[in-house]
Amino acid sequence: MAKGHHYGRTQTRGYTTEHYRVSAKVFKSLITAPIGDYCLNGDFLSAEHQKLKLTELSNGVRLMTFIINSKPHQIALKLDNSSASNKLYITCPYCQSKRQHLYVIKAAYVCRECLNLHYASQSERPQERLARRIRKLRKELWGFDWPEINNMFQNIEHWPKPKWIRWKTFNQKMNKIAILEKQYWPMAITQMKTTLGDHFMANYNN
Ligand SMILES: [Zn+2]
Numbered sequence: 001m002a003k004g005h006h007y008g009r010t011q012t013r014g015y016t017t018e019h020y021r022v023s024a025k026v027f028k029s030l031i032t033a034p035i036g037d038y039c040l041n042g043d044f045l046s047a048e049h050q051k052l053k054l055t056e057l058s059n060g061v062r063l064m065t066f067i068i069n070s071k072p073h074q075i076a077l078k079l080d081n082s083s084a085s086n087k088l089y090i091t092c093p094y095c096q097s098k099r100q101h102l103y104v105i106k107a108a109y110v111c112r113e114c115l116n117l118h119y120a121s122q123s124e125r126p127q128e129r130l131a132r133r134i135r136k137l138r139k140e141l142w143g144f145d146w147p148e149i150n151n152m153f154q155n156i157e158h159w160p161k162p163k164w165i166r167w168k169t170f171n172q173k174m175n176k177i178a179i180l181e182k183q184y185w186p187m188a189i190t191q192m193k194t195t196l197g198d199h200f201m202a203n204y205n206n
Contacts (some may be wrong), residue, residue: 019103019115020044024090027077030054030062031088038064049104061112061145064090068108083178095135127187141165141173152188155181 023038030038033054040050052064073093080087080098089098092111102109110118116165117128131152139147148154149175156177161170 010021021101022109024077024088024100026091027064028088030064031077033080044092046106059145060159063132063140066109068109071087071107073109075102075109090149091144095132096139097150130180130184130187134177134184137180141170141177151186152181160166 016085020042022042026040034052035054035056036053037120040052042050048068049066052066055065057061057063062077064075066079074165075093076091076096078089078098080089087100089100089104091097092099092102092114093108094110094114096111097111100113102111103115103116135150138146138156142149142159143162146159151161156174159183161167165173
């Protein structure tokens with residue numbers, strides 16, 4: 001077995017098992033609790049990871065704001081209305097994806113993917129970097145609440161113009177994202193093939 005490969009995999013597992021995490025369900029009562037300041041219990045949490053301010057946006061979405069290392073970390077509480085269970089998700093302050101868990105690192109709360117990026121950013125694959133850039137530009141136009149904002153399988157072609165922006169500026173920004181998305185797909189497909197290939201090889205060897 002190639003030494004480097006084995007090392008990498010072991011390390012990736014380590015990132016998540018070595019970190020404390022908080023579950024979305026811990027925050028369930030905050031869906032109906034009064035707006036205000038709260039404190040999260042947990043010996044493994046720093047004082048900054050414990051203190052949160054609960055607010056509500058005009059669209060009804062509730063936000064928890066933690067000030068960690070002088071930087072606001074906003075985590076939205078999102079009920080999944082598509083299932084009968086009404087499962088609660090919390091959003092990652094970095095990529096805004098909906099999560100059941102966030103991991104505790106020294107200066108932040110992050111999702112599993114962002115945790116891995118945090119430790120492995122040096123080896124970040126080019127298409128992951130590009131996807132991150134595309135998502136960031138999308139959020140600047142449509143906001144992190146737009147339903148398909150993180151979904152790379154959706155292209156932005158028919159997404160509406162936000163009211164606040166002029167058509168000319170909007171078209172420029174749209175074009176920029178469209179160009180990046182065109183670059184993204186050939187890279188992603190190559191990566192998917194490689195990943196599936198590795199997976200089948202691993203099973204075969206076992
Ligand atoms: Zn994240």
